Amino acid sequence: MTQDPQGATPGLTEEELAFLHSTFDLARSGDAEKLLALVDQGLPANLTNPNGDTLAILAAYNGHDALVRGLLERGADVNRLNDKDQSALTCAVFRQNEPLVRHLLEHGADPRLGRQNAVAVAEMFSLPEMARVIGEYL
Template identity: 40%
Template structure:
């Protein structure tokens, strides 16, 4: 996949944009909220196609993720490597960021260009708590990537034993469910 053509920025604008990306990587949610309130485009991307949301997710800043989502950031916006913010958070193993993304409306089964779903990435790296959360929010363990591999296949290939065990019984959940009022 080739990156789309992007216009060149003058030196001053480039420096300011780099400061913005550094602010997001550092997780400065308050300043980010202020800038978004002033009209900052929430889906701004860097030269690799990483959106502000992707960077906040990758660097483990759940508060910045929430701020970006509240200001209209696209949780499905993949980077130039077909990675989504939710997939990135699953790969990194950051349950708080995964929760923030799901609560903010990120589709749990996003699979851009035949890439890996968040469940597949969590499985590969034996992130059982994230697997549980994704399954509880409707992730489909039967989704396959372009290579035909499911989350279970990928977990087996990576030797992620706890993930293999969990995904071998995808209908079971260890997450306690709160009963609906009037239903026992």
């Protein structure tokens, strides 16, 4: 979803916008069944909100590992950054979700991508266990 400088999304009705916003709520709440069904029906796996957050970034931040995995299986970009230069991996590291961190790294997530990257977050927030896990993949 892209916006013009005034904040309007060209060509979409209020109903369409409401639907798109609801998909981000599904990512936050972890409703994998509903959200993945929508992706299977054509919703972009890399759908991005006005803050640059993808469905996978929101799911990772909220600890919905199965949803993140499902989105990656459907083509979500493991290295997509939001407007704060954070990725799904950055979020998983911040939340200290080791299984998800490992999964993302195993699927090509770059721990040094972006200003607020996974390595920097592990250091900034004194997360030695996360730094150790990341180090296993560097």
